[in-house]
Amino acid sequence: MNVEKIMNDLEKKHPGEVEYLQAVREVLESIEEVYNENPQFEKLGIIERIVEPDRVLTFKVPWVDDHGKVHVNIGYRVQFNNAIGPYKGGLRFHPSVNLSILKFLGFEQIFKNSLTTLPMGGGKGGSDFDPKGKSDAEIMRFCQSFMLELWKIIGPETDVPAGDIGVGGREIGYLYGMYKKLAQEHTGVLTGKGLKWGGSLIRPEATGFGCVYFAQEMLKTREESFEGKTVVVSGFGNVAWGAVTKVTQLGGKVVAISGPDGYVYDKDGISGEKIDYMLHLRATNEDIVKPYALKFGAEFHAGKKPWEVKCDVALPCATQNELNKEDAEMLIKNGCICICEGANMPCTPEAVEVILEHKLLFAPGKAANAGGVATSGLEMSQNSMKLSWSREEVDRRLHEIMCNIHEACVKYGKDETGYVNYVKGANIAGFLKVAEAMVEQGII
Numbered sequence: 001m002n003v004e005k006i007m008n009d010l011e012k013k014h015p016g017e018v019e020y021l022q023a024v025r026e027v028l029e030s031i032e033e034v035y036n037e038n039p040q041f042e043k044l045g046i047i048e049r050i051v052e053p054d055r056v057l058t059f060k061v062p063w064v065d066d067h068g069k070v071h072v073n074i075g076y077r078v079q080f081n082n083a084i085g086p087y088k089g090g091l092r093f094h095p096s097v098n099l100s101i102l103k104f105l106g107f108e109q110i111f112k113n114s115l116t117t118l119p120m121g122g123g124k125g126g127s128d129f130d131p132k133g134k135s136d137a138e139i140m141r142f143c144q145s146f147m148l149e150l151w152k153i154i155g156p157e158t159d160v161p162a163g164d165i166g167v168g169g170r171e172i173g174y175l176y177g178m179y180k181k182l183a184q185e186h187t188g189v190l191t192g193k194g195l196k197w198g199g200s201l202i203r204p205e206a207t208g209f210g211c212v213y214f215a216q217e218m219l220k221t222r223e224e225s226f227e228g229k230t231v232v233v234s235g236f237g238n239v240a241w242g243a244v245t246k247v248t249q250l251g252g253k254v255v256a257i258s259g260p261d262g263y264v265y266d267k268d269g270i271s272g273e274k275i276d277y278m279l280h281l282r283a284t285n286e287d288i289v290k291p292y293a294l295k296f297g298a299e300f301h302a303g304k305k306p307w308e309v310k311c312d313v314a315l316p317c318a319t320q321n322e323l324n325k326e327d328a329e330m331l332i333k334n335g336c337i338c339i340c341e342g343a344n345m346p347c348t349p350e351a352v353e354v355i356l357e358h359k360l361l362f363a364p365g366k367a368a369n370a371g372g373v374a375t376s377g378l379e380m381s382q383n384s385m386k387l388s389w390s391r392e393e394v395d396r397r398l399h400e401i402m403c404n405i406h407e408a409c410v411k412y413g414k415d416e417t418g419y420v421n422y423v424k425g426a427n428i429a430g431f432l433k434v435a436e437a438m439v440e441q442g443i444i
């Protein structure tokens with residue numbers, strides 16, 4: 001495989017799709033060696049086939065606001081690869097959404113889902129709709145209009161969407177209601193559903209919990225734990241909330257969370273009712289963390305990122321490319337030993353390079369945040385069986401899956417010196433299973 005040639009060809013075919021090209025390059029660089037050891041991959045064009053989505057649907061989403069004015073957004077679903085199971089991946093509603101971002105997320109999702117050990121292919125979707133400041137009724141009308149198109153190509157054995165940025169329990173409810181009406185069936189077509197109508201316990205917490213379970217496994221390799229550790233988290237959404245909750249349960253102290261307006265530094269630690277307040281902040285749809293500082297007497301640093309705060313462990317849980325080289329250098333200088341990605345691709349490639357050079361414990365999102373989609377997979381299993389597992393049962397399975405992913409990363413990522421490159425490990429382990437499935441299923 002010639003990575004530069006493949007990347008040049010892709011850049012020509014998909015000019016300007018920066019995030020997508022960034023995600024592909026990272027995977028190709030990691031898997032080059034194992035790819036070349038398997039000549040059949042080259043012969044069967046596995047790379048050329050895996051980097052292009054199976055199909056992309058884009059559609060118009062017209063909706064009416066509370067004043068009777070009509071707006072039009074773009075809706076997307078990228079069905080990337082279904083070699084090991086139905087397409088599976090979240091929906092993102094955010095003004096920055098475009099095809100490049102959804103292709104990067106869909107591409108990552110293929111390998112992440114493969115790592116979960118469950119039978120799920122990769123997909124992603126969403127819209128450039130901005131939920132900020134919208135009323136419940138506006139969100140409902142938007143979701144209904146979105147589903148009016150999406151329902152044609154999804155199904156419990158075909159493609160199973162879920163939440164992501166801007167899509168939580170409320171949106172999944174409105175989307176599901178419309179799907180049910182159109183398809184005339186009550187089925188596991190979406191995950192992240194409400195508990196009363198097919199949802200799974202632990203799904204809301206799962207991404208954050210999983211990320212912390214993964215970090216815990218990494219810390220164990222150096223005979224460390226969360227007990228007494230100072231932790232900095234970015235974001236204050238679903239993933240950040242789950243991560244803060246679990247770190248606190250494990251005896252760590254989270255001293256910072258952040259939003260698009262800046263970060264909050266709470267020297268006493270974010271625990272108890274302060275964690276519940278994060279949910280309130282997110283539900284207001286205002287997307288700011290400053291009210292936390294005002295309410296609990298913590299420091300607020302406007303327009304700043306939390307990476308300047310001294311910590312042992314950093315958990316970036318907001319969005320892609322939010323932690324750059326300078327941020328990484330600052331964390332390292334301040335003694336950080338572990339960076340575990342709760343978000344998808346939050347560290348820039350330059351940041352990852354510095355982090356790996358300094359041999360920190362570093363987990364890429366496709367391994368560390370796989371707990372969310374893994375628990376979606378467990379929701380699908382429960383829907384198929386028409387049963388609901390207890391909180392303990394789901395949490396036990398989630399924990400086991402995160403430990404298995406950690407083991408797979410160590411297996412493929414450990415170098416001669418004993419250092420584990422989890423980026424390499426996750427990419428190789430995730431890729432091999434999908435590639436082998438593609439080989440066995442022929443050219444389709």
Ligand code: NDP
Nearest residue numbers: 164165166207237238239260287317318319343344369372
């Ligand atoms: P939420 O919508 O609950 O929170 C996302 C947070 O990130 C918000 O504070 C949001 O503020 C901020 N944000 C989003 N985009 C940007 C941007 N371009 N620049 C700056 N800030 C931004 O989302 P989640 O917690 O669900 O998702 C967080 C991350 O975790 C994402 O990378 C997502 O892909 C990933 N993830 C989520 C999973 C899930 O199950 N929910 C599973 C695995 C990964 P604002 O909207 O104002 O920008």
Ligand code: 2IT
Nearest residue numbers: 089090162164372373376
């Ligand atoms: O990025 C992700 O893994 C998610 N947003 C969760 C996807 C899912 O199908 O649960």
